[in-house]
Amino acid sequence: MCRIFGHFDSQATVHELKTVAALQRHGGPDAQYITTGDTWGLGNNRLAIMDLDGGDQPYVLDGIVVVFNGEIYNHHELRRMLTARGHRFPDLCDGSILPALYAEYGTAFTEHLDGMYAVAVVDLRGEPKLVLATDDMGMKPLYYHWNAAERHLYFASELPALLSFRAVQARAWEPGLDAYLATKTPFSEQTMFDGIRVLPPAATAEVTRGSGLRIRVRDTSVPPADAGPEEAAERVRELLRHEVHRLTRADVPVCAITSGGLDSSLVTALAAERVGELHSFNIAYRGTWPADERGFAQEVASRHGTRHHQVEIDPADFPDLLSDVVWHLGQPNADPITLSTYALFRAVHQAGFKVAVTGDAADELFGGYDRIKAALKAGAGHDWVPAYVRALAAVPRERRLGLYSDDYRHFITAHGTAEDHLAQALTSSPHDRLTAITEVEIGRRLPAYHLRRVDHLSMASSVEVRLPFCQPALVRYARSLPAALKVEGDQVKKVLYAAAGGLLPDSVLNRPKQPFTLPITAMLCDGQRLMEFARDMLAPARLRRHGRLDPDAVQALLRTQSTTPTDASALAVWSLLIHELWLDQFHAATPRNRHEVLA
Incomplete structure (x- = not known):
């Protein structure tokens, strides 16, 4: 796991590159590497997880230079395949296979990767070319600034680091306040900074002086599956068990985050099957507050024999933490869970862990939100879109517009609000209702609102988060299931609850759903x-x-x-x-x- 950065077809001093590296050091404190050419530079900060004595970046092979952030879970299989084709590798680190894989398959190398990643390749074998690639779910963000007139590109894993390049300016995106309040953070490729975007999930970007910047998004659609409830539940449990077991392999200790809800509790239960004396972590707040979940988390820990850590933070300290939270995120995120997330992973780091598995993304995959349930329950011919879009907002439209100054309100109403644009996309979608909603939940909201938050606030404390529910095999199967296996009447995540049967205490399986957030x-x-x-x-x-x-x-x-x-x-x-x-x-x-x- 690392932080990466660089520039292409442009100029940046070594001092600039070292400044970028310094601003991302928390995400990779174990080593720092920078390499430069006449008009390009690449660098990375390393958090050593696999092959602790290897893993030196950049990886170089015959004019191919690579830096990498993430984990490639199928690197052993890829190494065997590439070794059979004559390639040799300096170590057993997962990223070391990337130059050979790129040499064999070019920009299609991502089709062979199973994991979470952001990769940067400088290909010097002909006309110099930069290739950037992200995993199918967007688990590892990559921010960039593209100057189309000058053909200059700058990129980094985090926004504060990218802004330290002299050519990248921190200009506020004018519609940003409204977009933020309408959806809790800007969706898709947009950021709160004018001129800075984030590479979308499943993307491969190519940059040359002749062709400029071209971004291709890989097709991740899946055909519908024909499965009954029992078969689907068994398959979900089988896939999740496989992914959790695989994601608990590392050359450093691995722990589990246990909120006390279904998703993280199920991941904890499956992780405990493979990890001896698994450590689990739960966060709560000093004092008596509503929606305290520590009792449920303790039940899960007791049932599965984990060594449980109850993290407590004092609400009196929140103002002191918030500036750090906002800095590490680089842009606003209106979910109060951001503060809890930051404090939780700080405690995980202090306990000596570099890797944690979590239950994030299950709600998006299996229809766990009330807004999805309400949209699917709305009758045929009923306009479900307005209520669904309103449910995404931090501040409802009328109150939002009432909080704006006169000139900003005029600007927003003249250009259309963020929810107007989202509603139009849903209304014009050619897909059925669940598929249209899933495209928003997984394709737009999950990477921007959820995964970037988890990535930035865990890596702020040098902790790598692994996400079993985001693994390609499980995502593909979940997306193939019909709506009735996910949401039926008032029951959400129907197939996931069935998959968890016998693994979790009844109190966790039967409790009302509540968000893991700050009161x-x-x-x-x-x-x-x-x-x-x-x-x-x-x-x-x-x-x-x-x-x-x-x-x-x-x-x-x-x-x-x-x-x-x-x-x-x-x-x-x-x-x-x-x-x-x-x-x-x-x-x-x-x-x-x-x-x-x-x-």
Whole structure:
């Protein structure tokens, strides 16, 4: 596991490259490598997981130079195949097979990879070419800035690092505030920075001076499967067991994250089958708060004999943690779970672990969200799209527009809101309802909102997260199943619950579903330090500096949360707080003239 960075057909000093590397060192503290040519440079920071004495990057073979971030789980099979074709390898590290694989298959090398990855290849055998590639689910993000006029490209695994290249500027994307509040973070390839994008999942990008930048997204669609409930449940359990067992192999200790819900508990149960004295981690908050899940996590740990770690954080410390959370994410994410995630993986690191398996992405694959259930229950001919899109928002449309300054509201209504664009994409989709929803949940929301959060906040503490539910075989099978095996009436994740039968305590299988998140409604109250911090950060004088929010409207929101706290107003306050912290860290306090933008 590593962090990678570089530039192509452009100039960057070694000092710049070392600065980029330094800003990503938390994700790869074990070694640092930089190599340069006349108009290109590649580098990586290494977190040693496999073959601890090997793994030196870049990997080089006859004019092919490669840096790599991630894990290739089928590298042993690929090494045997490539060895039979005459290739030799300096070590047993998973990434060392990549130059030979590229030499054999060119840009189609990704079709042979099973794992999570972001790969950068400089091919110097003819016209110099840069190739960037991401795994099918987007588990390993890769941000880039492309200057089409000059044909310059810069890339890095994290946004703060990319911004340290002198040619990459931290300009706010003007629709970003609305996109963030409408979907909790910008979806798909968009970031909150103008001129910076993220490579989509299953993408292969090629850059040459002659052809410029070309991005091809691999086809990950699957045909429908014809399976009954029992057969499907057995197959899901079989696939998940195989992936969990495979993903617990490493040359360092592996632990499990156990929230107490179905998904992480099932992964923990299967990991315990293979890992002797498995360590499990759960996070909770000091004091008495609603939706505490530690009891469920402890039941799972006791049943499967894990060595359980109960992590506790003090809500009084949250303001001190939030700036670090926002910095590592590089852009706002409105889910309060970000703070919990950051604190949890810090504790995992402090306990001496470099690898953790989690249950992330099961809800997207198997229809675990109430918004999916509601959309599928809506009758034929019923317009389910507006309610589904509204459910994605941090702040509903009317309240959102009421919080904006006059000129920003004018700008957004003139250009269309983020939810307008998403609703149009759903309405015009040629697919059936579940497939259209799945394309949004897996193709747009999961990488942007969920996987980048997990990646950045775990690697902030030098911890690699492995995601069994994101493995290609399981994803393909889940996507092939009919809607009735995922959501039926009020039951969500039907096939996954069936697959977990006999593996988990009844209390976990029968408990009501609740999100693993921070109880911010209770914490954003008078007398709590988090509420005082929000008032300071959202003070009128601060908001006037950027000119997008109406200070009077924000003060009214804070009064509402103080007098009659609700989940909706708490999330709105939290979301604005996170956005203000992001502005503080990445942008000068100079309002833009939106009338010029509109002109």
